[in-house]
Amino acid sequence: MPERRFDAAGFRSARVAKGMTQAQVAAALGVKDPSVVSRYESGDATPPPEKLPRLAALVGERVDDLFPRPGLPTLADLRCDAGMTQKDTAAATQTGSSSPVRAAEGGRRKLAPHYVAPLAEAYGVSVEELLAAEKRSFGEDAAAAPRHPQARHPEARQPQARQPVGPQSIAKKIAALFEGTAERERPTDAELAERGNARTGRAVLSGPLVTSLRLGRSTQAGPEVLEALAAALDVPAMFFETGDVEVAAVVTSLRTARIGLTAMAARGAEGDAQNAELMRWVADMFGGGPRPGDDSSPRARS
Structure with a gap:
């Protein structure tokens, strides 16, 4: 049959x-x-x-x-x-x-x-x-x-297996990315807008728009805005497209690790033999460490 x-x-x-x-x-x-x-x-x-x-x-x-x-x-x-x-x-x-x-x-x-x-x-x-x-x-x-x-x-x-759910709203996802980071160490909303526009080659973000999304005043955004926001925050665009908890965990963990490595490089920590070995391991594991000259290290919020 x-x-x-x-x-x-x-x-x-x-x-x-x-x-x-x-x-x-x-x-x-x-x-x-x-x-x-x-x-x-x-x-x-x-x-x-x-x-x-x-x-x-x-x-x-x-x-x-x-x-x-x-x-x-x-x-x-x-x-x-x-x-x-x-x-x-x-x-x-x-x-x-x-x-x-x-x-x-x-x-x-x-x-x-x-x-x-x-x-x-x-x-x-x-x-x-x-x-x-x-x-x-x-x-x-x-x-x-x-x-x-x-x-x-x-x-x-069919057993209705509960799907693990990560942060859902844009505001909650942004908050998850900055969890554990002091306010003074975060980039300003204007800096995020400038970075996202530069990386995508489109002027779709502004400081007030990022603020509105970050605080939950705006709950919806088009694909180009989310792509630019993701680029500014050093995460893949899919982070804002899915509520899967595993995706959220992987993205936030890797982003936190990348920020830490960038900060090490900025301090000249790569001169230390042990830290240099760590950086080489990261490069081997993930196809390269922080991009040279990348402005993704934590900066003081004005």
Whole structure:
């Protein structure tokens, strides 16, 4: 029986309409590399069928609407609709192995009677639905069985893992970057505006605008403004595009380390053998230390 059809264009449209980034989808799926979602949407890769209910739920769609399945489900279809891998079924059968389910899904050996009810419960379907799906897995004709009166929709069976959330507003993100830095050591808003404009080659920032964003008086900004602000603060533009806590932690930590290294260089600390060794290690790890002549060291706020 054909699996559900992943609609790459439909998913991308639903994601954009929901206001989610590819990074947020990846984090919710437990995928560390956001480019995986990009490959899904470009058609270069297809998500595992057990992830389709979760993907649909993330963008607020029913899996039957967004990723329809032609025909009636097999055992593998029921499992995937429950968001489970074959390995996950070992807990339901209490065998410590996926072999019973793998054999039944492959049409080699039917489920032992004592596995049927626990699997039906795990999949959120009736025993009749499970047995009908088993027949289809063995190439037998089986009409649609009545749904269990308390059966849940596929998305509802998916555990809604809470996505770690970092600072959300522009003001909170700016505050996170300066956390632990004394007020007198921070660049002024005018300095940030000048730096961001210079690095992006566009005059989109001004001191008052940066002040308004930093204090939360303005809560929205266009892509060019956020790009310039990110450049001024020595962070990637994606820092302002996502609320992922891991992204926030990595960016703030690396920025803090970079400021510290720049301050060491400004003090002539690289002349010390140990500090010079540290600087070389950083250069090897991250493709280079602070940029020569870069004006990103902490400066007194006027």
